[in-house]
Amino acid sequence: MKTSFLKIVQCAFAVALGFSSCQTTQSEMKLEQQGDSLTVVHITHPTKYLLLPIEEKAAESQVRLDTGDAADTDMDVRLAQTQVDYFVPFELPAGVRTATVRINRIAKEALCWKQMKLSDTFDTTNTDKFRPVYHHTPLYGWMNDANGLVYKDGEYHLYFQYNPYGSVWGNMHWGHSVSKDLMHWEHRAPAIARDTLGHIFSGSSVVDVNNTAGYGAGTIVAFYTSASDKNGQIQCMAYSCDNGNTYTKYEKNPVLTSFDGLKDFRDPKVFWYAPEEKWVMIVSADKEMRFYASKNLKEWEYLSAWGEGYGVQPRQFECPDMVQLPVNGDKSRMKWVMLVNVNPGCYFGGSATQYFVGDFDGTHFICDSPKETVKWLDWGKDHYATVCFSNTGDRVIGVPWMSNWQYANIVPTRQYRSANALPRELGLYEQAGELYVSAAPVKEVQGLRRENKEVPAFTIDAEYRIESLLNDNEGAYELELHFTNETAKVMGFKLFNEAEEEVNIYFDLPEGKLVMDRTKSGIVDFGRNSTPHTLEAHDRRVSTSINYRDDFALATWGPVAKAPTHTLNVFVDKCSVEIFLDGGKIAMTNLVFPNAPYNRMSFYGNGGSYRVDKCAIYKLEL
Ligand code: FRU
Helix, strand or coil: CCEEEEEEEEEEEEEEECCCCEEEEEEEEEEEEECCCEEEEEEECCCCEEEEEECCCCCCEEEEECCCCCCCCCEEECECCCCCCEEEEEECCCCCCEEEEEEECCCCCCCHHHHCEEECCCCCCCCCCCCCCCCCCCCCEEEEEEEEEEEECCEEEEEEEEECCCCCCCCCEEEEEEECCCCCEEEEEEEECCECCEEEEEEEEEEECCCCCCCCCCEEEEEEEEEECCCEEEEEEEEECCCCCCCEECCCCCCECCCCCCCCEEEEEEEEEHHHCEEEEEEEECCEEEEEEECCCCCCEEEEEECCCCCCCCCEEEEEEEEEEEECCEEEEEEEEEEEEEECCCCCCCCEEEEEEEEECCCCEEECCCCCCCCECCCCCCCEEEEECECCCCCCEEEEECCCCCCHHHCCCCCEECCECCCEEEEEEEECCEEEEEEEECHHHHHHEEEEEEECCEEECCEEEECCCCCCCCCCEEEEEEEEECCCCEEEEEEECCCCCEEEEEEECCCCEEEEECCCCCCCHHHCCCCCEEECCCCCCCCCCEEECCCCCCEEEEECCCCCEEEEEEEEECCEEEEEECCCCEEEEEECCCCCCCCEEEEEEECCCEEEEEEEEEEECC
16 A cells, blocks of 8 residues: 655645743645555644535545444545535644644545645635525535424524535534524534434424423433434434533433334434324324323433324325424314325425324324325425424424425525524414414514515506615515406516516416416526426315426425405515415415515406505614
8 A cells, every 4th residue: 555645735824822832833744655455644732623625516535533432333425536615614623733633535536635634614605695694604514404493591502404514415413503593593513413323313402391301301302313224214303401501421322213114214203192192203204203202301201103094095104293382272172183294295395395184092093084195384385394393382383494305405505505494383274174274474574674665556457567676785675565366367567677587476376376477587497307296186175287397496285265355475585485374364475586685576467357455675784
């Protein structure tokens, strides 16, 4: 084996100030390249970070901080071979004289060796033009599902599937952000890091008010799936005695494994079942959900399984949640709602969130509707892995991941990938004898309303244009619209920019549909897929099927019940449009990537007239 050394002296200094002199300690990095595969990076006087150059299309190399401990874990990093897309920080230990980083599976000639650098800082200034203004995003790197959502002592903790070493999926950690109002998020260091048991997949957390686990009353206890080729998918626990900031992994993990060796057995949701004073865990187990019970959060006993054959078929179940909601706000009529995230093969392609309304007797979930009934929580294409906060009292607040597995890894952002959709307050309403879940944006979003412009009421029988929605439109605003139908068959409007990129939103009244069409919304071809797919109507409330040419450039729709008036709240941010019909009876969330903000609007009708009784435009700002 041929070993070569390359010495790189960095201009990074650790400065110690004395009385009259200034002593500097130079940080140094030496590469010991052992053949074609393994390189050992020897660092003296380590800075805070080793900045790693990333090329997204490159294969993964394994990077490990070598402390000699059995817990040292390889991280999969797409180190630059021929071009640098961006850098990510690899944290080095503090207070040591030397540090060693071992890097496997990358050739000697790769560009990364010239570009890697030591630094005490990592610049997180936003560089993405599509980064949302008022939706939560990670500071940098990849994000998918919301995890472990919990409210405690005035703070909402949003953990999330996070890759700190690149803006595509990998190295699952639980990233962490904290907010007092669900709108302003403070980024914290990842709370639970990938380890030798595996990736830290999705899960939930609870506040252990009665100290059932023995870590102290009020401890936050988190449950997640450790996932690796070696161990499969096993359920693990970690606890936090500092209000959710840092977690200690339970030394006897895993707390639960599948009894039949299922490959897909993940995303534990834990909640307190008060009537029997016990904890219940739901784990998605391939195409069903499995229920377990525990008194101490550590020992779990199998209760039952539910879901085989329910909803769209045959689909993988992921990220369960189960919440109790009053019917039409009446607390004497409580029902249980099971959220089931499914992927792939949803209504508009890829991933989406279904739900089932029923009862729970402490052991079994009993669904009210027949197996083939399908109910969607959101009728757009970019709403997935929705789960709810624990410990929020009467409020049930869900947080969706605003993307779709079909194209999440290739959307046109770079520094970070994926945002959360607006947090939504869930409710239950009755329509034609069936129960449905409503999802309305949390009221806190109203606190972001700034400039307000109101257009006087008008009637449409041809076209009505608003040439400028806002004077300084940065692409983040809300529209509140009230429609009264007179004789129209179609009531609609387009939001568009100077480049004639548009989002077309309309009611197709004879068909009973609310449609959002993003075919011409801006950049749409990154998701182009050459295989056409036909989607069947899965919901009995919608009777049409349609052909799509493309995964991204398409229209989505939801069912609209006949009514003389409708309200629509439309939330536009740099790369998304979310619409909420009649207080959230229908929610629809879609990504868009316009080259300039949509600052114009044109209302149109077809087949008769309608009135716009209210058209308010609010600039939204944090
Ligand atoms: C859902 C999901 C989960 C899994 C996680 C991995 O989007 O596939 O089932 O825990 O993502 O990142």
